[in-house]
Amino acid sequence: MHKDLVKWSLLLSAVVALCLSAASYAQLTTYQQQEWLHSPAASSHIGNLSGEARAAALPYRRYCVGCHGELGDGNGENMQWINPKPRDFQLAIFKCRSTPTGTLPTDEDLFNTIGRGLDRSNMPSWNPLTKQERADLVAWIKHFSPRWQNEKAGTPIQIPPEPEITPERVKAGQEVFRKMECWKCHGVQGMANGPSSATLTDDLGRPISPFNFTDGSRPLCGNTDRDIYKIFMTGLDGTPMPSFADNIKPDEAWDLVFYLRSLQPHNSFNAKEKEIAKQLGLKPVNPNAPAQ
Amino acid sequence: MRMWAQSHLCQKPQRVSSVFAAAFALVFLLLGAIQPASALPAFARKYGLRCSACHESWPALNNFGLKFRDNGYQLMNDRDAPIWQNPSYWPVTFRITPIWHRVSSLQEVDTYSSGAPSTAQRISSTGFDLSGLDFHTGGTLEKNVSFYVLPSSDPTAAFHFETAMARVDNIGNSPWLNIKLGKFELNNLLSEKRILTLTGNGGVYQTYHFSPVNDGNIYGQMGDNQLGVEYMGHSLDDRTRISAALLSSNDGNVGLLTGANSYSGFFTFDEGIDTGKLGVDRLGVYAFVGEAATFYRTSGGVPIPGSGIGNKGFSRVGFTGQFYFGPHFDVNVVTQHGEDNAYFGQGYGNAVNPSLGVIGTPGPNFVPGTMLPGSAWAPSWNGVTVEARYVYSPQFIVLARYEAERMSQQATPGTASNLGNITNYVIGYRYNPFMTSRAGFAYHGEFNLFHQDGTGPNNSAGNATNINTSELLFGFDFDF
Numbered sequence: 001m002h003k004d005l006v007k008w009s010l011l012l013s014a015v016v017a018l019c020l021s022a023a024s025y026a027q028l029t030t031y032q033q034q035e036w037l038h039s040p041a042a043s044s045h046i047g048n049l050s051g052e053a054r055a056a057a058l059p060y061r062r063y064c065v066g067c068h069g070e071l072g073d074g075n076g077e078n079m080q081w082i083n084p085k086p087r088d089f090q091l092a093i094f095k096c097r098s099t100p101t102g103t104l105p106t107d108e109d110l111f112n113t114i115g116r117g118l119d120r121s122n123m124p125s126w127n128p129l130t131k132q133e134r135a136d137l138v139a140w141i142k143h144f145s146p147r148w149q150n151e152k153a154g155t156p157i158q159i160p161p162e163p164e165i166t167p168e169r170v171k172a173g174q175e176v177f178r179k180m181e182c183w184k185c186h187g188v189q190g191m192a193n194g195p196s197s198a199t200l201t202d203d204l205g206r207p208i209s210p211f212n213f214t215d216g217s218r219p220l221c222g223n224t225d226r227d228i229y230k231i232f233m234t235g236l237d238g239t240p241m242p243s244f245a246d247n248i249k250p251d252e253a254w255d256l257v258f259y260l261r262s263l264q265p266h267n268s269f270n271a272k273e274k275e276i277a278k279q280l281g282l283k284p285v286n287p288n289a290p291a292q
Numbered sequence: 293m294r295m296w297a298q299s300h301l302c303q304k305p306q307r308v309s310s311v312f313a314a315a316f317a318l319v320f321l322l323l324g325a326i327q328p329a330s331a332l333p334a335f336a337r338k339y340g341l342r343c344s345a346c347h348e349s350w351p352a353l354n355n356f357g358l359k360f361r362d363n364g365y366q367l368m369n370d371r372d373a374p375i376w377q378n379p380s381y382w383p384v385t386f387r388i389t390p391i392w393h394r395v396s397s398l399q400e401v402d403t404y405s406s407g408a409p410s411t412a413q414r415i416s417s418t419g420f421d422l423s424g425l426d427f428h429t430g431g432t433l434e435k436n437v438s439f440y441v442l443p444s445s446d447p448t449a450a451f452h453f454e455t456a457m458a459r460v461d462n463i464g465n466s467p468w469l470n471i472k473l474g475k476f477e478l479n480n481l482l483s484e485k486r487i488l489t490l491t492g493n494g495g496v497y498q499t500y501h502f503s504p505v506n507d508g509n510i511y512g513q514m515g516d517n518q519l520g521v522e523y524m525g526h527s528l529d530d531r532t533r534i535s536a537a538l539l540s541s542n543d544g545n546v547g548l549l550t551g552a553n554s555y556s557g558f559f560t561f562d563e564g565i566d567t568g569k570l571g572v573d574r575l576g577v578y579a580f581v582g583e584a585a586t587f588y589r590t591s592g593g594v595p596i597p598g599s600g601i602g603n604k605g606f607s608r609v610g611f612t613g614q615f616y617f618g619p620h621f622d623v624n625v626v627t628q629h630g631e632d633n634a635y636f637g638q639g640y641g642n643a644v645n646p647s648l649g650v651i652g653t654p655g656p657n658f659v660p661g662t663m664l665p666g667s668a669w670a671p672s673w674n675g676v677t678v679e680a681r682y683v684y685s686p687q688f689i690v691l692a693r694y695e696a697e698r699m700s701q702q703a704t705p706g707t708a709s710n711l712g713n714i715t716n717y718v719i720g721y722r723y724n725p726f727m728t729s730r731a732g733f734a735y736h737g738e739f740n741l742f743h744q745d746g747t748g749p750n751n752s753a754g755n756a757t758n759i760n761t762s763e764l765l766f767g768f769d770f771d772f
Contacts, residue, residue, distance in 0.1 A: 055569075058619045062686040063356070066342040066729055077728050078340035117369060122340045124367040127529045128355040132568045133619075217370060 030071065033143055041148040044107040044138035051107075051135030053143045059133050060140050067122065072144030082122045085206060092145035093203065095236040096221035101243035103154025104147060110138040112222070119218040157233050159226055160250045165258050170276045173259025176252050178285040180244060185210040188284040190263035203238045210241075213263040223269065228257050332428050333772055334383040335360075336729040339367060343732055344686035348622075349722050350732055350771075351486040352681075355564065355572045359530035364438040364461030364470065365430055373435040383431035389423040389490065389736070391767030398757055400749030412749040412757045422447045423490065426454070428771075436461045440476070453546070455485075455517055468525035475519045475544055479535040479560045481576050481612040482624045482679065484515035488691055491763040494718035494740035497677050499610075499628050502697040504671040505712040505747055508641035509632045511541040511556065511584040512606050518544045518558070531564040531572070541584035548598040556582020562612060571616025580608040586633075586640035604633035604641070610675075620683050628675040629700075634664055637671040637703025671703040687727050693718040711746040722769070733770040739763070 036042055042053035060068075067082065069075040072089035079086055087094070096113050097105040114134045117125035126134065142148040163169065177183060185200060187193040190213030202208045211219065220236070221227050232253050235243030248256070261270040262277035332351075336343055343350050346357030353361060366372040374381075396416035403411050424447050430440035437460055444454035457474025461467075477485045484497050500515030520539035526532060541554040562576025585600020610628040617623070635641065675697040682690045697714040720738035740763040748757035 055619075058683075058685065062342075062344040062354075066345070067340060077730075082340045117367075119369050121369075122371065124339070124341075124369055126356065128359045128572070130566045130568065130572055132566075133571075 032146070033071065036143045036146075036149060039143075039149060042139050042143040044111070044135050044142065046108050046111045046131075046135050046138070049131055049135040051132070051137070051139040053136070053139040056133070056136035056140035059129070059137055063126065063129070064137070072141065078122070084121050084202075084208065085204075086122075088204075089141050089144035091238075092142075092147040093238040095238060097154070097234050097237065098156040098230055099154025099234060100157060100245065101235040101237055104151055106153045106156060107135075107138050110141060111135060114138070116222060118220055120220065157230065157245070158250075159229055159233075160254075162225055163251070163254055165272050165276065167276050167280055169255045170258045170262055170273060170282070171280060172252070173255035173257070173262075174282060174285055176248060176256045177259055178287065178289065180247065180256075181287075182256075183285055183287055185240065186213065188287065190214050190260065200240045202240070208239055213260055214265065216265045216267075225254075225257050225261070225269070228260060229253050232256060332385045332430065333729070333731050334385045334428065334430065335365065338377060338381065338383065338431065339371065340729055342686075342727055342729050343724075344727060348681065348683060349488060349686075349689040349724075350734070352488055353483075353486060355530065358533075359526075362470070362524065362526045362530055362533065363467070364432070364436060364459050365440070366432060366436070366438065366461070372432050374432055383429055385428040385771050387426045387428065387769070387771035389767045389769040390420070391423065391490070391736075391765055392418070392420050393491070393763065393765040393767075394418040395492070395761065395763050397761035398748045398759060408752050408754075410749070411752045423767075425449065433458075436463075466525075467528055470524045470526075471521065472524070473521045475517050475546075476522065477517050478514060478537065478558050478580075479522065479524060479533075480514060480578070480626075481560070481562055481574060481614055482626050482677070485517065488681075488689070488722060489693070489718050489720050489738050489740070490736065490767065490769070491718075491738055491740045491765050493716060493742035493761060493763060494693070494720070494738055497626070498695045498697055498714050498716050499626055499675040499677040502628075502630065502673065502675055502714060503632070504637060504673065504699060504703055506639050507632055507636050507671060507703065508586070508639040509584060509606050509636035510642050511543050511554075511582065512580055512608050512630070512632075513543050514558075514578075514580055514608060516544050519546070520555075522558075531566070533560070533562050533564075533576075535560045539582070541582050554582070554584045554600060554603045556580065556584070556606075560612075567616070570618060571622070573616055574612070574614040576612040578608075578610060578612060582606060584636075584641055586635040602635070602640075604635045606630075606632045606636060622681050622683075624677075624679045624681070626677045629672070630675065631670055631672040632703075634668040634670045634703065638664055638668050665704075667705045669701055669703055669705065672700040674698050674700055687724040688721070690721045691719070708746055713745045715743045717741045731770070731772045733768065736765070736767045736769045738765045 037053050044051035065076055067076040067078045067086035068089060069079070074086040074088035076086060092104060094105045094109065097103070097109050099105055099109070111134055114137055115125060115127045117123050184194045184196045187197065192210045192212035194210065197210050200208050200210060211217065219228055219231070221231055231241070232248065233243060233245045235241055244253070258273050261273035262282065264270050266274060335346070346353060346360055348354045360367060370376070394416065396414060398412045399415045400410045401413040401415070403409060424445045426442060426444045428442050430438070432438045437458070439458045440455050442453065442455035443451050445451045453475060455475055455477065457472050457476040459470065459472035461470040463469040463471070477483055482497070484500050487495060487497065489495050497515055501513055503509055503512070518537070518539045519542065520537050522535055522537035524535040526534070537558040539556050539558060540548065541556045542548060558578070558580045560576060560578045562574050564572045564574045567573050583603040583605045586602040586604050587600065588595035589599040589601065590596060608628055608630045610626060613625040615623045675695070677693065677695045679691060679693040684690070693716070695714065695716040699709060699712055702709065702711060718738065718740045720736070722734045722736050724732065724734045726733065742759065742761045744759040746756050746758060748759040751757050
């Protein structure tokens with residue numbers, strides 16, 4: 001009986017201690033965020049626009065807090081119902097960037113993401129908001145994480161001018177697709193059914209699916225050729241999609257863009273690529289084929 | 293969801309001061325229950341967005357909500373089609389508002405004396421009450437094909453269809469081509485169906501319903517949902533919006549009871565301007581023009597449904613404006629110049645009004661070919677609605693409204709120039725003690741003063757008085 005009492009007392013004490021530490025962590029986080037709200041980092045600059053975090057308190061509460069949470073930790077009340085989960089701004093890890101992998105995005109990257117929305121997620125396009133509101137929201141996002149206090153945004157990658165589309169380039173793009181083993185996740189036909197696709201998780205251990213090029217979905221970070229190019233060279237941080245900046249040359253990245261366009265259903269961006277792929281009679285990549 | 297007509301009065305006057313004291317005590321008690329941090333919950337649940345994402349305060353739309361509606365209740369991502377929803381998701385929301393209210397107005401009261409059988413007396417009544425019940429159901433049937441059905445009841449649970457329509461959007465992948473068919477809310481920038489107030493006179497926009505005294509045109513009711521087909525187009529970011537609707541001139545009543553073969557058109561254009569720190573301000577124009585029957589053929593003295601003839605014209609035109617002064621304050625303005633054909637001005641056209649013979653007593657509506665008096669004029673008027681809103685937070689909004697309707701030309705020479713003029717004041721607040729994407733709840737308070745010249749009951753001297761009605765309302769407005 002006495003032993004039971006001691007055991008239960010210890011257990012209860014541990015639970016209380018855990019609760020208290022969690023509560024104090026939350027308070028600390030709130031306190032720090034209040035401090036950061038007044039720091040120079042809690043501002044944004046997009047072209048001629050300057051955003052202020054403090055001006056975004058109300059818009060954030062109106063539009064964003066339900067998913068991203070009061071503390072920006074992605075724990076809004078809707079978090080449990082939606083998939084993919086909302087971004088945790090405290091980690092300051094963002095998929096859509098123009099900056100190298102591992103670095104912070106530019107203000108413009110965040111601004112564009114807010115305006116464009118993220119297809120295949122619950123994040124809609126917020127372009128009905130004014131540009132000023134979006135700029136303020138960028139600044140507000142930055143006040144959630146200590147990374148913005150200590151680091152500068154990465155330098156945007158250089159994107160060479162888009163070359164002319166040729167059959168050779170589409171074919172070369174297919175070879176890059178095979179050589180870089182894109183098929184392992186995206187599948188040999190780009191249908192998101194590669195051998196690794198079922199095992200993929202994001203950095204927080206949550207299951208994640210690769211992009212399906214064939215179902216008409218819009219690419220996550222924008223639908224232009226330059227947007228797709230950027231994804232190879234910057235990676236999607238926080239996901240299994242790495243940056244290939246060290247592995248492929250800019251020319252090869254363009255080739256890959258053209259090949260991936262040929263996998264998409266007909267749209268306003270890929271008429272030429274589809275035509276070339278048809279003329280070439282392109283077959284799905286053969287993972288076992290020798291390198292060309 | 294207007295609560296009740298101002299004539300719903302009981303006969304026991306109360307002392308105003310004690311009523312005010314009790315009401316304010318109630319409000320403060322309610323506000324005392326404030327907790328830290330409302331949409332059609334059916335939509336909010338579908339997309340995982342809080343009500344405040346689409347609504348400045350429910351049900352008034354903000355720019356994001358306006359775009360959502362203009363896109364056919366879609367966010368234009370891959371979550372729009374119903375196939376993405378959990379099979380148990382059922383897009384239904386109900387709304388009802390238990391309230392306490394006080395109404396004070398002049399009534400014609402019997403005196404039981406031979407000299408003056410009746411006289412005008414102010415009667416005040418208070419009590420607990422209910423609004424009608426709305427069942428909102430709306431959503432997508434497939435990508436770019438959506439619907440909205442709203443069976444709505446009065447407080448006695450007598451139902452009608454307030455809205456019932458289907459729409460096809462983004463035809464040919466163009467946001468400029470969207471069609472809806474059925475009974476729907478007109479494309480008013482300041483929509484009465486999204487009004488933030490609930491009293492009899494404050495729960496409608498007077499500008500949208502004004503007609504001259506004894507005017508028989510009941511068809512130019514911009515605030516009412518109408519039956520017809522609407523084309524609507526908008527830019528990708530919804531800054532530019534245009535619409536044209538072809539409507540049956542029957543004020544949204546089904547069965548073509550008030551006239552067949554008469555149509556009207558409702559046209560709108562508005563442009564949103566990104567004014568930086570102020571917000572997206574909008575300027576627009578509208579025109580509601582059409583014609584409606586002035587005579588009805590009868591059978592045994594009773595109008596034959598759909599037998600209206602002698603179509604005459606009417607018009608309502610004006611400007612709209614939505615001006616944001618930062619995230620906390622905005623002003624909405626609607627102006628109107630209205631004009632009815634002289635036939636309407638003399639009372640022709642309204643087959644719904646029993647006094648004009650609809651229940652079997654032939655009235656002027658039912659004698660085709662009746663000539664107008666030579667001196668009959670086409671009545672015209674001007675009106676304005678100004679509504680200012682202060683948004684303290686997405687959960688708390690205070691509003692004030694001023695409306696003025698002024699006759700420009702009476703239908704009959706010699707009529708007092710101000711007969712029928714309306715001045716209306718409304719103040720109110722809505723406080724949502726919590727806000728999630730699952731349900732909506734608001735503490736609602738409102739006060740309204742309504743004045744109309746020369747249309748009140750006769751006084752003891754036999755002269756018409758002015759209508760002066762005040763209304764006070766507190767309630768719990770909730771939807772789930």
